[in-house]
Amino acid sequence: MTSYRQPGVILTDHRFSVPLDHANPSGERIELYGREVVDPSKAGEDLPWLVYLEGGPGFGARRFTGRQAWLDRALREFRVLLLDQRGTGLSTPLNRQTLPLVGAPREQADHLALFRSDSIVRDCETIRHQLTGGAPWTVLGQSFGGFCAVRYLSAAPEGLATVLITGGLPSLHATADDVYRAAYPRIERKVAAHYARYPGDADRARRIVRHLAEHRPELPNGYRLTPEAFQSLGILLGGSEGSHQLHHLLENAFVRTPGGAELSDAFQEAVAAQLSFAGHPLYALVHEAAYAQDDRPTAWAAERVRAEFPQFDPERSPDGGTPPLFTGETIHPWHFTSDPALRPLRETADLLAARTDWPALYDPARLAANEVPVAAAVYHDDMYVDTAHSLETARAIRGLRTWVTDEYEHDGVRASGPRVLDRLLGLARGEI
Known part of the structure; x- marks a missing residue:
């Protein structure tokens, strides 16, 4: 010692x-x-x-x-x-x-x-x-x-x-499906509260989503920043200072360059640090398993249940009247293709999601x-x-x-x- x-x-x-x-x-x-x-x-x-x-x-x-x-x-x-x-x-x-x-x-x-x-x-x-x-x-x-x-x-x-x-x-007793079915409405309330606090962030988020849908950039750490990955920054909104942190992140998103507007280096570095699971991969791997305690697979519950809430669809047009919705504490299959810290573990994650022999907790x-x-x-x-x-x-x-x-x-x-x-x-x- x-x-x-x-x-x-x-x-x-x-x-x-x-x-x-x-x-x-x-x-x-x-x-x-x-x-x-x-x-x-x-x-x-x-x-x-x-x-x-x-x-x-x-x-x-x-x-x-x-x-x-x-x-x-x-x-x-x-x-x-x-x-x-x-x-x-x-x-x-x-x-x-x-x-x-x-x-x-x-x-x-x-x-x-x-x-x-x-x-x-x-x-x-x-x-x-x-x-x-x-x-x-x-x-x-x-x-x-x-x-x-x-x-x-x-x-x-x-x-x-x-x-x-x-x-x-x-x-x-709740299954992973039950947990996420209750979660998405709470997340939506938190996002609405954020936009009410920082109204300008609605247009900023729309602009970022449009850019990501067109360019699909790779961040400095190799993370592929897609619209759905950008949505996952909403995990910040559950903390006491999270809404303010998200605002400060969004306000620094773009910079003018000779080739037009691009995502700023500062924004990309901050997003890479926020989204990467390099420091805590176990969170992504066993998150849904933490709720499992019967003979049913979790089967990527957060991803499946999100389909019941189409307002969270990342492919929804960002040009409409409603600003993009962020997501929260949810793990999805795309995490294991976007994040270089998780890519080698995609098959392992799929096997965990299919597992059916979870003991009661x-x-x-x-x-x-x-x-x-x-x-x-x-x-x-x-x-x-x-x-x-x-x-x-x-x-x-x-x-x-x-x-x-x-x-x-x-x-x-x-x-x-x-x-x-x-x-x-x-x-x-x-x-x-």
Whole structure:
């Protein structure tokens, strides 16, 4: 273990060995990375642990500097573990470069099926016994991390002292089709709100779509920017500053050249950075699989369901009265032809989309008998996680307390500083 300091914190790197398949503990093993964070004045104390599960799937734990966001509140009483879930961050990586080590696409798909919330919870239980000596710990789950937390309550509640969930109460029963059928109307509302805030962006978006339909440019990183890829920039609209970020991106789209108007280098670089999955390919590969828990394939659900909402059709004429619609947290087959970080994995993704042997993730009976203190922040019109689904699940988990708010978007636990975490701790402890 290596320890070092940042302002106001002591950090310690941890590496853990866990089974790739927990059903076969003597088989192949993978490495997990976690960063311990503690207040220097409490470093020698026997503090309770809080493990943070990042959203995604496919993102490593956020890299804080010092005591940013919610971390300052947590360090007042916890020793925190920022865990890079399997396949992410500094844990054994999964990407176009490493997956060929697993084998052909069929073997890759079988491998990736072990990177859902059920395996992540088994990882957490292995780590917990090593770090706490068997004492239960508190879990803070953001977005997909909340999905993992609900799986934890279903599979191993004995490991939990408290569960805190922010923007991440999943439906216990909804299929991927159900998830996206609820998502597209929310996305449309977010796009309408963006155009109301920045009316000039409607014409900017029309002009960009016309240009892309005619030229289909390749960005500096090799990304093929099509109209539907441009639409996917709407994923920004689910964050607290996302509408402003999208506006600043669009306002810098074109530059005059001797050959006429062209997409500016600055715009192309910014779009390439925003759209590339090079840093988080697992997000694209197992996103729909995160919802699968029956014998039906996900079968590219977001792409199929979009056909029920023709207003999102990227081939719709951008010259009409209605400005182009952006999309949100949706993964499509074209991602695996547009993005050079994903192109070699298209067959693997198709095999995952066709898979039919997904085990159940949640245990409604066990959740109905829950005894672990649970509190959840539910954002009133969360673009990424359906509010109605979240509230239905909240009612299904015994003793869960909710805070429903429109003060924050999906990233409220980060954007609010200490406030969201502080309120959830108060709710879980019955202080509010």
